[in-house]
Amino acid sequence: QVQLVESGGGLVQPGGSLRLSCAASGNIFSIYAMGWYRQASGKERELVADITSGGSTNYADSVKGRFTISRDNAKSTVYLQMNSLKPEDTAVYYCKGRIGRLLPGSMSTNDYWGQGTQVTVSS
DSSP states (O other): EEEEEEEOOOOEEEOOOOEEEEEEEEEEEEEEEEEEEETTTTTTOOOEEEETTTTTTTEEETTTTTEEEEEEEGTTTEEEOOOOOOOGOOEEEEEEEEEEEEEEEEEEEEEEEEEEEEEOOOO
C-alpha cells in the first residue's frame, strides 16, 4: 500500500502565500515524477506543476513566476510554494506521485493520488 497525504491548505487573502506539502509513505521502492493538480468547483482537474526525480520542473502558464514546486527525496515529500495568490487559484489541490513498488518477483509502477487539500483565496 502507498499513501500520499497533503497538508498546508487554507484560507488566504489575495496576494498572500501558502505552502503545500505532500508526503508519500508505505511500500515504496522508488518515486519518479511527482506533481500538483487542482480542481476548481465545476471545472476539470488541471496540472499545476510537476517535477521529475532529477528535479526538472514544469508549470502551468497560469502559475509561472508565482508558484514553485520542489521535492525532498530523502523525505519522500513534494512541496508547492504558492505566492501572489489570486482568487482564481481557489481549488482543491491534489498531489500525484508515480511510484514503484517491489512485489514478489516483480516491480509495479502506478500513479497514486492524495485526498486533496482546499485552498481558498478570498478577502
